[in-house]
Amino acid sequence: MNDRKAAEMPAGHDETPRFGVNYVPSKHWWYSWLEWDATSILEDLRAIAGLGMDHIRVHLLWPVFQPDPSVVSAVALKRLRELLDLADHPDVSLDVSVSVLDGWLSGFTFLPAWLSGRNMITDSDAVCAELLLLDTLAAHIGDHRRFLGFDLGNELSVPNGEVPAERGDQWASLLLDHCERIAPGRFHVNGIDNQPWFETRTFTPQAAATQGSASVLHAYPYWTGAIKRYGTDGTGVLHLGEYMAELAEAFSPVRGRPKWLQEFGASPVERPADSIPQWAASFVRNTLSSSGMWGCTWWGSHDIDRRFSGFVEYEYDLGLLTVDNEIKPTGARLRDLIKELRDAPVRPATRPVALVLPDSRKLGLQVADRFFALVDDGVRPALVTSGRADDPAHLSARGITELVHF
Template structure:
């Protein structure tokens, strides 16, 4: 039995709360040839130094070709080296994540020659070979005490794109291999690490397709993310990984097993890691692992093709620390404090419809809608409104946000209707007039027509507030609606309804006839206006003010999730130091607490006793 379990969305070790903060690891000299250019003394030294730096976890990679050079011929010495590395980690006090079927690495396939392009997920012989290899690794690692989790395969969706597996194929692959590992290693945690396409793209590898896994691993690299992230230093960049955490939490226990910055100087990398790692833990990640421990001296594959991959370590080639190492050590030193703040349940749900990521199987299907979820999450954060991302039933939430909906199924509509019948408030914006319109009975309005000439609809007003609308960025034509049972609260420039308030059952709906969230997907657009003020007004209409607030939208506030929050993590995602007054609401009493937090830095703030 391993000593690690997941419970209540958290990671435990031998019955005690455990927060994994550490690094991804290749030996600097050997790089990806760790198992063939075997240097146990270097590995032992590195693992001790990782632990001495204050970290609790390490992740390394099993390159399948080095363990099974021919089908069915497993190398005992390679398996023994793997066990020795896990035992060395245990001796150093480190928990291990072992990435099992490592073929894709740094943009290159390090493939067993005998695979010959056969699908890992569809070819019967390849499935058998994987089962046998997983069983052999499981038997080899029996009795080790440091095994945090087995990662089935690092970004393995990049290995066999043709023919592409279906979601059902991937789910079956997860079930099949997880069963083998649990048989050989009773109690072992199983995960699978995926890039951002598993959330913001159409990949079938991702949180929504991870039912067989114990943890859901995500990678936070703004360089390769959609969503008009302006730079590594941008607000959206350091907000990406915590969004992925919240999204994964809708389906299971989130774990960030790769986090880092490419193509930037050392200070920018440190600032990125400091803010993104702290925010990820505060938002519910069971652990955070930085890419990677040290710059790589090796110049063979994959570094011969991608030399820039050699210089993203926390330490230089000579072992001296980069600023990012200091940044991560600060996070590691406060890991429990950061992680323990996020608990309980929010009053607001950011709803993910069941076919949000289905994508264009035919001309009838709209584009995936998770970019709208990303922007809605950012708007809620900028308005300091705490929200859970929810993919299922909405029972118990007071406000539900359904942003720029592109595909609402009958299941989705039934969930929204139940929420309204129970007296809840719904804000629903429309991303596709055919499949994302919630219906006249919910919207309180009727579709009239679309137009590719958006004159008169390039913005809308609600009282004294106004917001622009970029229909091209929203990937939708302008739409005209007319009210039926609803009341028009906001109008486009041409006078037609943009915001319609409708009563449904015991609840209320505010329907927005524009893809408000998705149209923010242009560089600079999110942070240059007052887009988050629309969400503030929606929350006020629903009777849900921010529990802990401040005037700076770049400052994220993560309250402890109780009815009267006593503690909050404050993360400055801005590029300049922030001086703000935190406003704690306790009944009718408001208490202001001045807080100073550096650029891309964070702190933990307690509510003063005078706040009740």
């Protein structure tokens, strides 16, 4: 799964799901774009590959890459190209998804100074600058054998929560279509968090389930409130990714559209550290029971070095590896799980019973409660929108024979 063909195969739901990590550089976090250390990055990537991963998601810092709306940093571009070269090292062989407009990252908002007073989604001059950045990136890395595709940015509904969702959808469509033109055939996505799915914030679930190469899922028991609502080992914590995957399936016009669990993870802040490995394994297996799963990508590869004092406590211990590249228990458990799943993949569950979603722009945990109650009753339900509940062809295509209404 690590050659050029694999990198260009977006419809991976007919293949073994892919496994990866959001790369967090061990020595300098993403300040690495300024404090460049190719030797330590190569050591990190070797350690990630040693876990059985086949891809990483990397994060640009927008102010570093585009300090002026009409200027893209040549030094930053060179370092990004070098990172892809390191990912292509024979000891590594990792494909690379590049998250561009970051934006919101690990609890900080990184926005260029020139964006002050403008909105990155609604301001036409800002959008022109974004297109220039994408064009320049594609010119420098678009031909690289390890370039998987562009991610517009990380969780952009967080700093853009006031933008009407319909406007956000138009912006995402414009940029994703542009990505396909400048880097055709690659795996381009919009890295949304749970809010567009749960609250129709900045983007609609309809757009999230149709735009780009895959529907993106960020499924954190902590940040969604699931762990507080259901307890550390509650059904809603173990099956949160599955619920979100079925939500994406419900809004997709195409059965089995690729879905990417782009971020998931757990911190000792939310649960005992020794319980994380088993939770992670169960969470992956449950999520993969939904059809069309392209892959699962943990946050993050490494812990954050505690010499950096500005992060909230939750962020420091999310890694599968320490800052010295030692494998943590969760890393070891996922490494073993990946071996198991490549030999014996999870078979998607048959879902003849479907829960009909209410006509609401809020589809969060108050709706998920009913889904998890059915799981507790031994049913692995599908979800269907109310507009499709009366469509026999749609229900038949998905194998749905029974509807459950709220």
